[in-house]
Amino acid sequence: MAEPVPARALEPVRLYGRIARMWIRASLAYPVSFWTMTIGAFFTTALDFVGVWILFGTIDGLGGFGLQEVALLYGASGIGIGVADLLIGSVEQVGQHVRTGSLDVMLVRPVPLLVQVCADRFQLRRLGRIAQASAVLAYGFGAVDWSPARLLVAIGMVLTASVVFFCLFVTFASVQFWTADSSEFANAFTYGGNVLTQYPLTVFPGELVKMLTFVLPVAFVNWYPCLYLLGRDDPFGLPAWLQVAGPLPALLLCGVAALVWRAGVRHYESTGS
Amino acid sequence: MSLWLAIARRAFRRYSTYRAATLSGIFTNCVFGVIYSYVYLAVWAAAPGAGGYSSQDAVTYVWLGQALIMTVALWGGGTTEELAERIRTGDVVIDLYRPVGLIGWYLAGDLGRAAYHLLTRGLVPLLVGALLFDISAPDGPVTAVAVLLSVALAVVVSFTMRFLVAALAFWLLDATGPRLLAVVLATFLSGMAVPLVIFPDGLREVALVLPWASFLQTPADIWLGERTGWSTLGGLGLQVFWAGALLALCAVVLTRATRKVVVQGG
16 A cells, blocks of 8 residues: 555566566577577568668669668667567557457456556567667668767657657557457558658658658657758758657657557457357 | 369458458558558659669559568468468378378468459559559550469469478477568568569579569569560469479478378377
8 A cells, every 4th residue: 555656656567577578488498489580580670671772772862861871760760669569569469369358367367458468478589670770770870970969869769769669559459459350450550650761751742741740750750850860951841849859749649559548448348258 | 173172262261251351451551552652763763764664663563562462471371371380289180181182272272362362452452552653554465364373373382482381380399480581581582672673683683583583573574564475484484383393392391291290199
């Protein structure tokens, strides 16, 4: 009852850690599979950047950005989705829990539902993707003329990117409370958001970029902070303060994700059998 | 023959029950199609004629790619997924009892699945792509038939590769790792990540003769008219060769695996 507040707030994190540890031990039961998958995850994404590099074999710049500058965009977006996928990617499986009825089991356990769904089948091998994205980002950092302010924005960019993808995963996975077998719908926004932000937004029409700023704010994942890091004016003529405004939409998205998730759980009625 | 058709028909119907999954998948294919179309338009605006493609060819290629992802099960899935699971649980012995060859059984099912995915996840994104962008159509009925033939062969080649990966479960029990590696290779070497025609010299020639080129690059080049006449026949011939050679390899692997099952199951 008289538990101090910080301990209570950290309780879900501690529970999450315990479930995740259990899954790590489980995945190490098949060592060949575990290591091929971790290395596989690294190479999957590594080959993905090789694709970008091959594109640059035929062109000098894409939408006014060179290879190193694109690497900056690519790396930031990759770390963002990588961290979100590592920590809570399993939330994509919520439809499966609804279908098989395992969500009922989770609902009666004394652990928050979101923690259980996110930690379920925690896969350490997803670190492979973060490692690859970090390597690409490090290469991209070579294009930046560093200053303390820019360092701060770079750190903020990686955090914002992770939070934005975190929220996209939770928000669109919640749709599965209404239609259990539509998990692919979410991919359009999560992985779609990732692929889209790997390229300079100058290749897209201006209306689309405005939408990605004010409606579905994935442009804050990397585009605006990278404009700041590279000291560029906004190619679409949007105000410069957007370049450092990232944390604000990230916080707003957190609120949206929490609301949608709660609405989904309230809507949930067991399969009944 | 009627047996294979019956298996294929049932697989077709089984997949067609998941309507919401199909609709959300189509939506996702369209979103990716739009993203890659703008990227490729920017690339081909900067380098007109790269890889022998015009801007229109490049955008058409994007939508063909989206249309074929599910049809050729580029990222895995299909009946081979069920096979891997049945090997892990041991249910595969029931498949081996059947008075029908195991490979034929699963191949027929996979072709039925592919037909369903072609009609839904293939056709609809192509129509959406045609509405939103300027994409080209095959230049006549002969080309269209050649494309369909090439896609059917692509499914067979893709099936054999997925079958071989699934069969690894006989030895590893959990084949998820090798499956992931197979997806990486398929994504990159099929031309899904970037068209093989703009690969650097050397790498391009190698990639074009590997079995993965069957998945997307070969049917797309027939559609785009990059391959005509003898070149089309050559492309189809290479696909037939890979389909035959890999099916034979599947048979060999299955024979060895069957002995292994007897040893393990007693």
